[in-house]
Amino acid sequence: MEAVASDDPMIDAELLGERLGPDATVTVAETDTVDAVREAAADADALVADVSTPVTAEVLDACPDLRIVARAGVGVDTIDVGAAAERDVVVTNVPEYCTEEVATHTVALLLACLRSLGRYDRDVKTGGWDWRAGGEIHRLSGLTLGFVSYGPIARRVRELVAGFGVDAVAYDPYVDAEEMAADEVEKVDFDQLLDRTDLLSVNAPLTEETRDAVDAAAFERLVDHAVVVNTGRGGVVDEAALADALEAGEVAAAGLDVFAEEPPEGSPLFDRDDAILTPHAAWYSEEARADLHETVAANVRAALADETPPDRIDPELDWV
Template sequence: MARVVLSAFPMIDPETYREVLDEAVDEPVEIEVAELGSTENLIEAAGGADAVVTDINTPVTAEALDALGLRVVVRSAVGVDNIDVEAAAAKGVTVTRVPDYCTDEVATHSVSLLLSCLRSLKRYDDDVTDGGWNWEAGRPIRRVSASTVGFVSFGPIAQRAAEQLSGFGADLVAYDPFVEADEMAEFGVEKAAFDELFDRADHVGVYAPLTDATRGMVDADALDRLDEDSVVVNVSRGPVVDADALLDALEAGAIKGAGLDVLAEEPPEDDPLVGRDDTVVTPHAAWYSEEARDDLNRSGAADVAAVLNGEIPEGRVDPEADWL
């Protein structure tokens, strides 16, 4: 009998896993749900398991992989920054992810954050809530069609966001060393070097995965290249943006605002970026729709089934991939 341990994280739906695995796996499958959240909890809960379906808050370290005899680790999301992929490969453990379950949702959320900040919706709502009715509460606001929007990384989510933004008439530029200029041009986007993007863009959306190369890449120098009407949106991972540098830029009035679905620490404890009238913060919810959650769980379960059946899963992560 195969044993599968699911994180008790709310994104993960045990009933969907049971449905898919009962139908697709050639042997009986035992499914357990456990509170993970730490390497220690993972080792304790998943001893003897064939598969673990993990969440963003559980580090799947070399230590854990050495202690467990896993066949597959499923990251129930797009990113795998909490999993030691190289250590997994060395142990013969397959790592999978679900790269496209929420492409439309995250793209739409990123555009929503951008427009909310550009149109000063939070300031207007606060003013009306406090009894005001003042169009000047949101000043200054600039016309979207007169702006340039930059994309830090230009994978499927940023590409979808570019399609959505194309109707607003803004100029679009992107930095991504792994995407060629002609592919960007198909989305009406011009390829730019990293510093060039921040020099040219009025507003910047961050879509990069968290790796050693991207950690803190949007730093004080990059933010200094923006102007006082600029908005920074981050829907990737909190640490891709230097939080101290972003706070300094906001405090100094060097940029207009920030739309953040991710933070350096989640959930936040006394994060000074939360509660400001120039920031809109959402609880790492850009991925969410009912349809996306169903896709996430069915795809993850299908990957578990594939490995248990001796097949190559669709979401397998190549340990030698350039973006890791």
């Protein structure tokens, strides 16, 4: 078995090799361009892809022995899932390895933005000592938390904030109202979500349906004291529109762990003290990293044994 793994630091080739077994050879290579992937995976049976690995139809045609593209993470928006299916290449991801971590990070961003910790921190470090430096702050209890997508991470966020006395609503056309109600979450349509939400948590995957779903019109509908946090996928939130909304006072604060381009360059959010930005790190803990390698290896072993991997991506879904 020949596997090519991205050189992204989160992927440990030695650990992955141990999980794949003694018959596996794991080669680490740069995989951040189409040409690099074509060259690196030309003779590979398996490609372990990171968040920046482009797997296009062109790449797949150049890698005739490839049988699986195993995404070392959740999102598959850089992988042409349909083209892979047409060429009998299985695509997998690791959907639950960091549910706890991303949920915790989401809550941390929500609270940091709500309590204006970024502004306070900057004020104190530059010689200030003013409780008013944080701007207008509202009490958490009694606010409404709104979810864009209500999957495992959003469900865990709901559990974590249950003791704070917040109400919760969610927009997700693929989750039944009864299922949400069991978590004391009300199912609403997208416009209702925006009209009723004080704290907006974006947890959606990037699909053609969700791309730029949270845009200028959405920010206009939110209350002016709203906090917007995105730990889903970067392309779901229009970052330029978000910066404009912050500047106009249509949104009070924002916390982003994911961006349309990673790393972002020249973002209008960089100079804003009402925006807290983290480097797509919500997934990280040592425990999550170990789980990631175990699951990637299990998916690869299954595919190469002509079995259906436990985390196979359904090509019929509207993946970007």
